[in-house]
Amino acid sequence: MRRILFIGYIGLLLLFTISCEQEVPGPIENDGVAPAQVSNVTVENLNGAARISFDVPSDPDLLYVRAVYTTKKGEIRETKVSKSNSSVMVVGFGDTDAYTVSLYAVDKGGNASGSVNVTVNPKDPPMELVRKTLTAVPDFGGINVSYENVNAADVAIVVLTNNELGEFLPVVTHNTKLKKSVFAVRNLKAEDARFGIYVRDRWGNLSDTLYFNMTPYYEERLDRKKMKPYVLPTDAGLGYGGSLAKLFDDDKGDGSFYHSDDAAKMPQWFTFDMGITAKVTRLTYFMRLNAYFALHSPREMEIWGSNDPSPDGSFNNWILLATHTQIKPSGLPVGQLSLADTDAALAGESIPISHDLPKVRYIRFKTLKNWTSGTYVNFNELEVWGDPR
Numbered sequence: 001m002r003r004i005l006f007i008g009y010i011g012l013l014l015l016f017t018i019s020c021e022q023e024v025p026g027p028i029e030n031d032g033v034a035p036a037q038v039s040n041v042t043v044e045n046l047n048g049a050a051r052i053s054f055d056v057p058s059d060p061d062l063l064y065v066r067a068v069y070t071t072k073k074g075e076i077r078e079t080k081v082s083k084s085n086s087s088v089m090v091v092g093f094g095d096t097d098a099y100t101v102s103l104y105a106v107d108k109g110g111n112a113s114g115s116v117n118v119t120v121n122p123k124d125p126p127m128e129l130v131r132k133t134l135t136a137v138p139d140f141g142g143i144n145v146s147y148e149n150v151n152a153a154d155v156a157i158v159v160l161t162n163n164e165l166g167e168f169l170p171v172v173t174h175n176t177k178l179k180k181s182v183f184a185v186r187n188l189k190a191e192d193a194r195f196g197i198y199v200r201d202r203w204g205n206l207s208d209t210l211y212f213n214m215t216p217y218y219e220e221r222l223d224r225k226k227m228k229p230y231v232l233p234t235d236a237g238l239g240y241g242g243s244l245a246k247l248f249d250d251d252k253g254d255g256s257f258y259h260s261d262d263a264a265k266m267p268q269w270f271t272f273d274m275g276i277t278a279k280v281t282r283l284t285y286f287m288r289l290n291a292y293f294a295l296h297s298p299r300e301m302e303i304w305g306s307n308d309p310s311p312d313g314s315f316n317n318w319i320l321l322a323t324h325t326q327i328k329p330s331g332l333p334v335g336q337l338s339l340a341d342t343d344a345a346l347a348g349e350s351i352p353i354s355h356d357l358p359k360v361r362y363i364r365f366k367t368l369k370n371w372t373s374g375t376y377v378n379f380n381e382l383e384v385w386g387d388p389r
C-alpha cells in the first residue's frame with residue numbers, strides 16, 4: 001500500500017478507472033443478508049416433471065430462485081429462475097416416486113435463504129408413455145416400429161437384436177421429438193429373430209424393454225453391377241459432371257453423383273435397367289452430403305416399373321410402383337439439421353413398394369419436386385432392394 005502513495009493522484013485515479021473497466025463486471029452490492037424464503041408453495045405434477053409455484057420474498061436485492069433435488073443415482077439436479085418468475089420446472093424424473101425438492105431464494109450477493117422443502121410426485125415419465133405405445137410389424141428385410149410420443153419429448157428408441165456372433169445388441173437408435181411416427185430396422189435376414197426395444201430420455205432414464213420374436217420378409221440388395229443406364233428420348237439430360245452410373249458405384253460421397261442439366265424441367269425422370277427381373281420391395285437413395293433435405297435433392301417422386309419400355313420415351317407399358325414424399329424428421333427450416341435429420345440422411349431415404357405388384361426389369365425414377373421447388377435433380381447413390389428369386 002505504501003507504494004501507491006508515490007503515484008500521482010491523477011495517475012492513481014486513471015489506473016483505478018482502467019482496472020475497473022478491465023475487471024469482470026459483477027454485482028458488488030452484497031448486503032450480507034439472506035432473503036426471506038419463498039412462500040405459498042404449490043405443486044403441479046407432470047409427466048417426468050413438476051411445476052412448483054410460489055411467491056417470491058420482497059427483498060429488493062433478490063436475484064433468483066433455485067430448485068434442487070437429488071436423483072436415485074445421487075446426482076444433484078438444479079433449476080434456477082429469475083425473480084420475475086412465479087414458478088420453476090423440475091425435470092428429468094425417471095419414475096413416479098416421491099421426491100423432495102428444496103427451494104432457495106438467492107440475492108445479488110449470493111446469499112441464500114433457508115430451504116423450503118416440498119414433495120413432488122411426478123406422473124409417468126414420457127419415455128414410459130412412449131414405451132407403452134411401441135408396436136412392431138415385419139417388413140422386407142427388417143421390421144417397422146411405430147410409436148406415439150404425446151408430449152413430443154426428446155427421446156431415443158433403441159432396437160436390439162442378435163448380430164452375426166449371436167450377441168444381443170442395439171442395431172438402431174431412433175432419436176425423435178415427433179408426436180407420432182414409424183421407423184424401419186433394415187438389412188436383416190428372413191429368419192425368426194429375437195428383438196428388444198426400449199426408450200431412453202435425455203437424462204439417461206430407461207424404460208423397461210419390450211421383447212418379441214419376428215420373421216422379416218425376404219429381401220436382398222439387388223446386384224448393383226448389373227444396373228445400367230437405359231436412356232430414353234424423354235429422359236432428363238445430364239449436367240454438372242453427374243452420371244447415372246454414379247448412382248450405382250457404392251460411393252455415397254459428393255464426388256460421385258447424378259445431376260440433371262439446365263434444360264430439364266419438373267417433372268423429370270431417368271431410366272435404368274436392373275439387368276434382371278425382380279419383385280422390387282424398395283428403393284433407397286442417399287442425398288448429397290452437404291445438402292441434406294435441401295437444394296436439388298428429390299422431395300416428391302414417383303417410381304415406375306416396366307418389362308418392355310416404350311422406345312419413344314412415353315409412359316406406355318410402365319406401371320406406377322410408388323408415390324413418395326420425403327419428410328424431414330425435425331421439420332426445421334432448410335439449412336438447420338437435428339440429430340434425427342442427420343440419422344435419417346445417413347440411413348438413406350427408403351421408398352417402399354407394395355408387395356402385390358409384378359416383377360419388373362426397368363425402373364423409372366420420376367421427380368415431381370425438389371427441396372427448393374427448382375428444376376434440378378441431384379443425389380449421390382441409389383439402391384434397389386427386392387426379391388429376384
Ligand SMILES: [Ca+2]
Pocket residue numbers: 031032033034035059061107108109111
Ligand atoms: Ca440480501
Ligand SMILES: [Ca+2]
Pocket residue numbers: 246247248249250251252253256257380381
Ligand atoms: Ca455414387
